Amino acid sequence: MFETATQGIITGILMGAIYALIALGLSIVFGIMNVTNFAHGDFVMLSMYLSFAVGSALAWDAVATPLITAPLMFLFGIITYYLLIDRTLRQMYVVQLAVTVGLQILMRSAALIIWQAQPRALQYSFIQGNIQIGDFQILTSRLFSAVVSLIFIAGMAYFMNKTWAGRAMRAASDDLGAASLMGVNYHKTYALTFAIGSSITALAGGLVMSFQQTDPVGGIRFGLLSWAVLALAGLGSLPGLIVAGIIVGVVESLTVSFFDPRSRLLGVYAIFILVLWLRPRGLFGRR
Amino acid sequence: MDAEPILKVADVTKKFGNLVAVNRASLEVNRGEIVGLIGPNGAGKTTLFNAISGLYRPEEGTVFFKGMNITNWLPHKICKLGMSRTFQVTRAFTHMTVEDTVRVGAYNRFNEKNVQDKVDQVIKVCELVDIRKRVCEDLGLASLRKVELARALATEPEMLLLDEAGAGLNATELATFMDLIKKLNQESQITFCVVEHVMQMVMGLCQRIVVLDSGEIIAAGTPNEISNNARVIEAYLGKRAVHARNQ
Amino acid sequence: MNVKKFFNPRNILILFGVGIALVIPLIFKAGQYTMLLMTTVLLYAILASAWNIIGGMAGQLDLAAAAYLGLGAFTTGTLLIRWNITPWVGMIIGGLVATLLAMLIGFPLFGFKVKELWYALSSSALVVVMQSLFMMWNEVGGPTEKYLPVGTSPWYSLRFNDYMPYYYIMLIILVVVLLVNRWIRYSKLGYSLLALGEDEDAVEVLGVNSQSSKLKALAIYSFICGVVGGIFASIYGYVHPAFFDTSMSMEIAILGIVGGMGFIYGPALAAIVMVSFREVLRASLGSQLAGLYLAVYAIILIVVALYQPRGIAPLVERGIKKAQTYFVELTRGRRADIKSS
Numbered sequence: 001m002f003e004t005a006t007q008g009i010i011t012g013i014l015m016g017a018i019y020a021l022i023a024l025g026l027s028i029v030f031g032i033m034n035v036t037n038f039a040h041g042d043f044v045m046l047s048m049y050l051s052f053a054v055g056s057a058l059a060w061d062a063v064a065t066p067l068i069t070a071p072l073m074f075l076f077g078i079i080t081y082y083l084l085i086d087r088t089l090r091q092m093y094v095v096q097l098a099v100t101v102g103l104q105i106l107m108r109s110a111a112l113i114i115w116q117a118q119p120r121a122l123q124y125s126f127i128q129g130n131i132q133i134g135d136f137q138i139l140t141s142r143l144f145s146a147v148v149s150l151i152f153i154a155g156m157a158y159f160m161n162k163t164w165a166g167r168a169m170r171a172a173s174d175d176l177g178a179a180s181l182m183g184v185n186y187h188k189t190y191a192l193t194f195a196i197g198s199s200i201t202a203l204a205g206g207l208v209m210s211f212q213q214t215d216p217v218g219g220i221r222f223g224l225l226s227w228a229v230l231a232l233a234g235l236g237s238l239p240g241l242i243v244a245g246i247i248v249g250v251v252e253s254l255t256v257s258f259f260d261p262r263s264r265l266l267g268v269y270a271i272f273i274l275v276l277w278l279r280p281r282g283l284f285g286r287r
Numbered sequence: 288m289d290a291e292p293i294l295k296v297a298d299v300t301k302k303f304g305n306l307v308a309v310n311r312a313s314l315e316v317n318r319g320e321i322v323g324l325i326g327p328n329g330a331g332k333t334t335l336f337n338a339i340s341g342l343y344r345p346e347e348g349t350v351f352f353k354g355m356n357i358t359n360w361l362p363h364k365i366c367k368l369g370m371s372r373t374f375q376v377t378r379a380f381t382h383m384t385v386e387d388t389v390r391v392g393a394y395n396r397f398n399e400k401n402v403q404d405k406v407d408q409v410i411k412v413c414e415l416v417d418i419r420k421r422v423c424e425d426l427g428l429a430s431l432r433k434v435e436l437a438r439a440l441a442t443e444p445e446m447l448l449l450d451e452a453g454a455g456l457n458a459t460e461l462a463t464f465m466d467l468i469k470k471l472n473q474e475s476q477i478t479f480c481v482v483e484h485v486m487q488m489v490m491g492l493c494q495r496i497v498v499l500d501s502g503e504i505i506a507a508g509t510p511n512e513i514s515n516n517a518r519v520i521e522a523y524l525g526k527r528a529v530h531a532r533n534q
Numbered sequence: 535m536n537v538k539k540f541f542n543p544r545n546i547l548i549l550f551g552v553g554i555a556l557v558i559p560l561i562f563k564a565g566q567y568t569m570l571l572m573t574t575v576l577l578y579a580i581l582a583s584a585w586n587i588i589g590g591m592a593g594q595l596d597l598a599a600a601a602y603l604g605l606g607a608f609t610t611g612t613l614l615i616r617w618n619i620t621p622w623v624g625m626i627i628g629g630l631v632a633t634l635l636a637m638l639i640g641f642p643l644f645g646f647k648v649k650e651l652w653y654a655l656s657s658s659a660l661v662v663v664m665q666s667l668f669m670m671w672n673e674v675g676g677p678t679e680k681y682l683p684v685g686t687s688p689w690y691s692l693r694f695n696d697y698m699p700y701y702y703i704m705l706i707i708l709v710v711v712l713l714v715n716r717w718i719r720y721s722k723l724g725y726s727l728l729a730l731g732e733d734e735d736a737v738e739v740l741g742v743n744s745q746s747s748k749l750k751a752l753a754i755y756s757f758i759c760g761v762v763g764g765i766f767a768s769i770y771g772y773v774h775p776a777f778f779d780t781s782m783s784m785e786i787a788i789l790g791i792v793g794g795m796g797f798i799y800g801p802a803l804a805a806i807v808m809v810s811f812r813e814v815l816r817a818s819l820g821s822q823l824a825g826l827y828l829a830v831y832a833i834i835l836i837v838v839a840l841y842q843p844r845g846i847a848p849l850v851e852r853g854i855k856k857a858q859t860y861f862v863e864l865t866r867g868r869r870a871d872i873k874s875s
């Protein structure tokens with residue numbers, strides 16, 4: 001009982017850090033551009049496939065693939081932004097929903113066409129194996145992924161607060177009109193923001209690929225998980241994002257170990273809906 | 288006329304975090320009056336209106352309307368009781384026509400059978416006949432302000448709160464608007480409380496004026512008394528004078 | 535009734551559409567596959583029209599159509615399997631159960647003023663929750679299909695050998711749902727919904743109880759979805775947790791948006807055009823490359839949403855208006871001819 005719980009919590013914390021990283025891309029895009037990308041989970045799915053393609057072609061380890069997939073996803077983000085997102089900014093938000101859901105269907109069917117329906121996975125990572133602490137086991141690949149995620153989120157916090165590009169992005173979020181008056185060209189800033197959000201999923205996708213497989217509909221789960229993390233965290237607080245990611249990861253992991261693997265997402269949704277009801281701005285949000 | 292005021296605001300306080308937007312404000316409006324609520328930008332006028340009309344819950348204080356304690360009532364209940372309002376930043380139903388917009392308000396007291404008569408009547412009174420089939424997003428500010436007044440009027444209120452209804456109008460539009468309010472006040476016995484920046488409108492319209500500054504009520508009286516009140520001149524007119532000199 | 539007034543372009547179009555819908559099955563009598571397809575098209579048209587009440591009019595981006603549909607299907611199926619209760623009754627109970635769930639969720643949600651994106655997400659989550667719950671509830675759901683018995687009378691158990699009866703049942707429901715749409719649209723509820731979809735505070739100070747208006751809209755929508763779910767189960771002949779389909783729910787919302795938010799016939803029109811198109815694509819491209827038809831379908835959805843953001847109904851309206859002026863001129867011209875002769 002106690003052992004199962006502790007093991008569940010450890011697994012949950014590690015997964016939670018990765019969920020925080022996945023939600024970071026969404027948080028940046030949603031927080032700064034106020035764009036609701038319903039296809040975010042599918043960006044992760046696409047990243048995982050790209051990681052699979054690169055990893056199997058070059059015989060690279062999954063965790064090294066973001067070196068190539070991140071620039072690819074950056075490019076994909078830029079193209080998506082100018083082709084689709086930019087045109088929805090001044091429309092009713094339902095148009096954004098329709099367009100991003102359309103994108104979601106498109107990405108899923110593209111994945112189906114290119115990689116077929118069966119799940120794809122890479123060879124075991126060089127960071128395979130377990131670390132044994134007392135009675136508890138930690139998958140090395142997950143530990144590695146979690147640590148990388150946390151480091152990256154910290155780096156992102158630095159970027160947003162200390163660099164010119166980060167400040168421009170935040171200025172653009174404060175007031176679209178004012179920012180373009182102040183000489184920040186919001187189209188470029190937004191394109192950059194969206195592309196950064198998109199390339200973060202490449203990193204996350206590579207990390208997840210080191211211990212999981214991917215299939216064309218794998219994006220649903222990541223999409224809904226990221227929105228749950230974001231709802232919990234609120235906007236604008238990166239430490240909040242980490243805590244929220246970990247809460248979601250732990251709740252998910254405990255539901256699986258104590259209840260039923262099929263109920264994986266039930267606990268997550270329970271907190272998601274409770275948060276919407278009771279704390280519409282999230283637990284840590286400024287807005 | 289009732290001896291009891293139709294609206295009585297007693298010690299209402301509304302905070303946003305640390306900011307006290309309205310601080311123990313009290314005011315009374317008698318039946319049939321047009322009362323002006325003035326004060327510099329950020330004084331808390333809109334916030335006070337929101338607290339009266341039920342959009343905000345005040346932290347402290349009570350609001351009485353027609354002798355009933357309506358503090359913490361939901362806005363639609365307050366409207367049913369006989370109070371409606373307009374908004375400082377116009378909040379039109381963008382994709383609806385003028386006529387449909389007015390109809391939304393008219394349903395407050397009328398059913399499917401007689402709602403159309405009310406709509407026609409209000410549209411005529413507010414001089415919206417020419418644009419009744421137009422969609423709100425195609426209208427200019429002056430028309431939008433009239434539409435907001437019309438839809439509030441269609442609820443058959445005994446009292447109307449107008450939040451800067453004259454802002455952004457030119458001299459002729461303003462004169463028409465003031466005439467309309469006067470007419471409604473005299474012919475339909477509607478009580479008004481108006482927030483106004485346009486001095487011409489305040490002085491020409493209001494029988495009594497209440498002055499709000501930094502969330503606190505600093506003076507109340509006839510237009511004459513107010514324009515001679517030293518505190519008001521310092522807090523409000525004074526700032527304007529200084530501003531005017533600098534230009 | 536004025537005969538000339540009745541035969542205006544709009545009514546002619548409507549009559550034409552209904553006429554075609556009535557005779558099509560007789561033309562395709564042999565093609566069971568086509569019949570199933572057209573029944574599916576009608577199913578989407580009904581769901582999108584029902585969505586129009588909560589989404590198009592009230593502006594609440596509901597993504598839970600399949601949650602209510604699935605609940606209706608399971609209720610109807612279980613009642614038939616366990617107690618041999620006819621789906622005719624079952625689908626009504628299914629509709630009510632779906633409404634009950636909607637009210638349980640909607641009451642706090644609207645009460646706490648959860649809206650826009652967050653309403654969309656929580657409704658989308660509801661579909662997943664329902665799927666997980668029914669996946670675990672082995673007596674009723676579970677990972678294997680539960681088949682509905684055929685029974686002795688096909689009309690009692692609503693199990694037919696061909697799709698034609700289902701098609702006509704769906705057609706009748708679609709007409710009813712469109713009439714309900716029309717009735718709501720031009721009533722107090724409709725005006726209140728349209729207005730609160732644009733500005734909730736502004737509508738509240740006009741005496742509209744936005745929470746109860748939204749709940750009414752949600753109740754009607756979920757009831758229709760639940761009822762249709764009952765027929766859905768009958769058509770497929772089984773119930774399965776896969777009925778709780780997030781993608782389908784999203785597609786319903788998109789059809790509602792693409793059709794034209796708040797236009798009575800818009801969502802149905804979009805469903806008929808887009809879903810037929812999708813199925814034709816599936817038939818012609820599906821054999822070559824799995825997924826290709828969906829990709830093409832998605833691109834068309836995106837293009838319509840981007841270039842016709844108010845939906846296709848305004849386009850149709852413009853066409854009708856043009857036809858109307860042409861019509862008037864035509865009759866006038868004829869009258870002039872008669873006079874001059």
Ligand SMILES: Nc1ncnc2c1ncn2[C@@H]1O[C@H](COP(=O)(O)OP(=O)(O)O)[C@@H](O)[C@H]1O
Pocket residue numbers: 303306308326327328329330331332333334335
């Ligand atoms: N929703 C809000 N959240 C936080 N602060 C607010 C909000 N609304 C108003 N305020 C603040 O309250 C004060 C009073 O604002 P307001 O009532 O709009 O003033 P007025 O209408 O007199 O110009 C201002 O300092 C304003 O910034």
Ligand SMILES: [Mg+2]
Pocket residue numbers: 332333334375
């Ligand atoms: Mg104000």
